[in-house]
Amino acid sequence: MQAKRLVDDEQKNEVIVTNKTHVQPGFIQSEVNQFDGNEVVLRLPGVLATLSMDAWHAIVANEPEWQHMMGFLPKYGFGPFAVLIMVTGLNDYQLNQRAETGYWPPIRLMLEKLPPPANCQTLLRYLDPFYRKERLEDQKINRLKTFLDSRLAQELWYGSAKAIAREYLAIWEELARVMRQKMEDKTISFAMKCLGLSLIMAGETGFDASDLPIPVDRRVIFFSERIGLLNSKSPDMIRQAWSVVLAQVRKKNPGVTMIHLDSLIWQIAMTNSEEMIRYFARLQQDEVGKKLAHLALYGSGKPFPDLREQKLSMEPVHILTGREEKIACFIPCCSSKLDSGQIIQPTYHFSEDVLPETWSWLIKGRNMMSNSIEMGSQATSALHLYTGALYRVFAMQKKQIIDLIHSGRLDLYILSAGYGIVHAFEPIQRYDAMLKEGVAVLWRKQHLENIIAEQLIRSKPTHVYGFFAGSKNWYPAASSYRYFYTEGVRTALRQGLTSQAGCFYRKNGLGVQAILGGIGKAFSDLLQSDLNPEYAAGIEEHGLSINAVEVGYERIEV
Numbered sequence: 001m002q003a004k005r006l007v008d009d010e011q012k013n014e015v016i017v018t019n020k021t022h023v024q025p026g027f028i029q030s031e032v033n034q035f036d037g038n039e040v041v042l043r044l045p046g047v048l049a050t051l052s053m054d055a056w057h058a059i060v061a062n063e064p065e066w067q068h069m070m071g072f073l074p075k076y077g078f079g080p081f082a083v084l085i086m087v088t089g090l091n092d093y094q095l096n097q098r099a100e101t102g103y104w105p106p107i108r109l110m111l112e113k114l115p116p117p118a119n120c121q122t123l124l125r126y127l128d129p130f131y132r133k134e135r136l137e138d139q140k141i142n143r144l145k146t147f148l149d150s151r152l153a154q155e156l157w158y159g160s161a162k163a164i165a166r167e168y169l170a171i172w173e174e175l176a177r178v179m180r181q182k183m184e185d186k187t188i189s190f191a192m193k194c195l196g197l198s199l200i201m202a203g204e205t206g207f208d209a210s211d212l213p214i215p216v217d218r219r220v221i222f223f224s225e226r227i228g229l230l231n232s233k234s235p236d237m238i239r240q241a242w243s244v245v246l247a248q249v250r251k252k253n254p255g256v257t258m259i260h261l262d263s264l265i266w267q268i269a270m271t272n273s274e275e276m277i278r279y280f281a282r283l284q285q286d287e288v289g290k291k292l293a294h295l296a297l298y299g300s301g302k303p304f305p306d307l308r309e310q311k312l313s314m315e316p317v318h319i320l321t322g323r324e325e326k327i328a329c330f331i332p333c334c335s336s337k338l339d340s341g342q343i344i345q346p347t348y349h350f351s352e353d354v355l356p357e358t359w360s361w362l363i364k365g366r367n368m369m370s371n372s373i374e375m376g377s378q379a380t381s382a383l384h385l386y387t388g389a390l391y392r393v394f395a396m397q398k399k400q401i402i403d404l405i406h407s408g409r410l411d412l413y414i415l416s417a418g419y420g421i422v423h424a425f426e427p428i429q430r431y432d433a434m435l436k437e438g439v440a441v442l443w444r445k446q447h448l449e450n451i452i453a454e455q456l457i458r459s460k461p462t463h464v465y466g467f468f469a470g471s472k473n474w475y476p477a478a479s480s481y482r483y484f485y486t487e488g489v490r491t492a493l494r495q496g497l498t499s500q501a502g503c504f505y506r507k508n509g510l511g512v513q514a515i516l517g518g519i520g521k522a523f524s525d526l527l528q529s530d531l532n533p534e535y536a537a538g539i540e541e542h543g544l545s546i547n548a549v550e551v552g553y554e555r556i557e558v
Contacts, residue, residue, distance in 0.1 A: 044227065045248030047291045048261070053253065055283045056260045057200075063263050064100035065089065065194055068108040070201050076116050079157045082164060082198045084111075084123060086156070087147050089194030090179065090187050091131065091140045093217075097450055098357050101495050106130065120148040120157055143179065150178045165199050165207035168192075172212070184239060189258075190215040196259045209257040210250070214242040214265070218356040223269035227295045270356065270458070273297055326409060327531045328461035328499075330452075331523065332468055332481040333416040334388025334516075337430045341378040344402060348425035354458070358451040365420050365446035369433060372418050377430035382414050382422045385430070389513045390467070393520030397527050409531060411459060413452075415481045420448050421455065440480040452488025457497055463533055464489055464501040464556075467523045469515045472503070472554075486556060493558045502536055502555040509549030518549035 060066065065085065073081045088107060095103050110130055117123040124144060131140045147153050152174050156164065164171065172192045176183040183189075189212060196209050214220055216235040220242075224230055230241050242261065249256050268276055273293040280289025352359040383398060394401070404410035405424065412424035417439050418431035433439050456464060466489070468482035475483070482503060489501045504522040506515045522544055529535040539553040 044229070044295065045245050045252075047288055047295070048245070048256075048264075049249045049252035051253070051256075051283075051285055051288055053255050055285050056253075056256055056264075058283055059267065060197065060200060060260055060263045062267060063197065064104045065092075066197055066201070068104040071108070072111065073198070073201050078161045078164075078198070078202050079159050080117060080123070082159070082161075082195055083120060083148070083153050083156050085194040085198050086175075086191045087123070087127070087144060087153070089191035090143055090147060091134075092190060093187055094135050094360075096133070096135055096447065098454075098495070120153050124148045146179060147175075152178050161199055161202040161204045164195070165204040168196070168199070168207040168209060169211065171195070184213045184235075186215045186217060186235070189213050193259050193262060196257070200259075205255070209259055212258045213239040214258055214262050217266075218352065219266055219269035220262070222353060222356060223265050226269075227292075268292070325463065325531065325533070326411070326459075326461045328411045328413065328456065328459060328464045329523065329526075330413045330415060330464075330466045330468075330485050331390060331519075332435070332479070333414050333418075334386050334390060335432075335434070336388040336391075337385050338387045339374075339377040339380045339430050340384055342380055342384040343427055344381040344383065344425045346425070347381070347427055348423040350421070350423070350426070350455075355451060355454050358447065358454045361446040361448075362420050362451050365443055365448070366418075368442055368446075369418050369420075369431070369439070372431045372433040374430040374432070379427040379429055381424065382416075382426050382428050383412070383424040385428060386414070389516040390520035390523075393517055394524040394527065397524060400527055404527075404531070411461065413455070415448075415452075415484060417443075420446070421451055434479065435481050435484070436479045437476055440476040440483075443484065444474075444476075444480075448484045449487035449491055452484065453491035453495065453497075456489065456492040456499070457495055460497070461499050463531075463536075464499045465526065465536065466503040467519045468503060469506045469519055472505075489556045490558060493556070500533065500555075501557075502540075502553055504536075504539065504551055504553050507543060507550040507552035509547075511549070514547045514549050518544070518546045518551045521546050522551050522553075 065088075069081075069085055069088075072084060076084065088104075092099055092103060097103065107127075107130060111126060114126055117126055127144060128141060131137055131144060134140055152171070156171070172183060172188070175191060176185070176188050179188060181188050192209075192212055193215060196207065196212070199205070199207055216238050220238060221233055224238050224241065225233075229245075230237055232238070242258070242265075246256070246258055246261055249261070268279055271279060273296060276293045276296065277286070277289040280286060280292070350359070350362060355362060383401065401410065401412060401424065405412060414422050414424065415435065416422050416428070416431075417433035417435040419426075419428055420443060422428055435443065466482065466485040468485055470479040470482045472482050472486040474480070482505065486503060489497075493499075493501065504519060506518065509515055509518065522539065525544070526532075526535050536553050539551065540555070544551040
């Protein structure tokens with residue numbers, strides 16, 4: 001391919017890219033007239049265009065890749081830093097954990113201990129150990145080598161910010177060629193976003209990113225559907241829709257690029273209306289927050305409220321005011337099951353919308369356990385399916401449990417060998433498996449603790465209680481329910497969950513039935529106390545003795 005050497009006249013730094021005649025990706029060239037009548041497409045740009053550039057700059061600077069990587073710019077110099085942030089952007093997909101907690105922070109911590117890399121091969125040696133612990137390790141290490149061995153990376157290493165900014169679009173085309181991908185592919189567009197962030201950090205804001213598409217990931221898909229932008233999960237359609245929105249925003253604020261817009265969507269996509277309003281209040285953009293929250297609630301179906309009164313109807317959203325008590329309880333599954341076919345309405349199903357970050361692990365684990373499922377059995381709500389010793393203790397309180405869940409005061413989850421985690425209202429089938437030995441190893445590989453953590457972070461209970469008899473340490477030869485629960489809660493706490501959390505456990509005593517009966521009694525008594533948090537404090541201080549079994553309570557902290 002024809003290449004052209006570009007020279008920064010001031011610094012004499014050179015960057016090799018393809019010919020400057022830039023070819024737009026197909027999705028940009030295609031017609032987008034189908035969005036002309038979309039009310040959200042018509043209204044959303046007007047809301048976003050009122051954001052000041054100061055607010056947009058603050059949004060971009062709040063991205064995890066900015067927060068965790070910007071310290072390497074003065075340490076490495078621009079060229080090596082640009083290569084670093086691009087290659088890590090190329091591999092930011094199918095992660096072990098959330099990007100903001102399990103990807104960018106550990107990369108930063110690892111590199112902070114090492115001297116600045118002398119060249120691309122040194123950087124490859126630095127990053128290789130990290131990606132060997134990642135999902136799809138072979139694929140990601142191959143991508144690492146492909147980019148860092150390329151002529152593009154070698155030339156970027158010695159390039160100046162000014163020269164790279166000037167040829168931003170040509171670099172995008174060359175990157176897609178090097179990686180053998182389409183220019184609009186998510187990882188390519190995200191790597192170019194990362195390069196754009198590095199330029200902004202270096203003070204170069206005049207580069208042309210007007211054609212850059214939005215990197216279509218789960219958050220973008222979810223938010224697009226949530227505000228009624230479109231009802232399609234097609235990446236091409238989503239890219240087109242957001243390109244139309246951006247074009248309208250740029251008519252009023254030409255400084256805004258897809259780098260800014262994607263940063264905003266990524267940060268607010270999973271927030272509820274109250275959190276969204278608070279987010280924009282911190283930016284001193286209160287009216288924007290209220291209008292976007294209104295779109296998220298109603299789509300284009302209702303006009304915006306009169307914001308002169310600073311009020312927004314929040315009727316469909318249950319907001320916890322004054323830390324209203326909401327309890328999440330976790331209990332183990334059991335081998336005794338009765339598939340009665342009883343279904344509690346409304347049913348509850350985990351899905352990609354509920355767990356956007358960890359859904360792939362949960363569904364993969366369930367698929368791997370499908371051989372243990374009795375496909376001929378009747379689907380039954382989990383609360384009714386299990387009939388073991390622990391469940392028999394509170395059998396007469398099922399109506400109370402159902403009412404508490406319906407009221408929003410209680411969420412009850414069951415750690416299941418066959419399904420990973422299920423909600424009490426989730427219809428499931430009989431299965432034959434225990435969460436120990438090979439099954440425990442399987443669920444550990446599918447990051448069950450991270451699945452639990454995401455559910456807690458998104459549901460935001462004020463208190464979290466577990467009821468388990470086994471060890472909190474990893475010992476797969478025995479049941480591992482308490483281990484997964486404890487690690488899930490700790491992970492959530494490390495990621496910002498503010499709940500009070502703990503576990504009711506067997507302190508002393510023998511006999512499986514007696515122990516499970518004692519654990520079940522602790523759960524039953526908590527229900528009888530009307531979910532009073534003082535009950536846990538009392539057990540922590542005095543314990544609970546029943547049938548020669550002593551149940552204790554242990555707090556879980558980071």
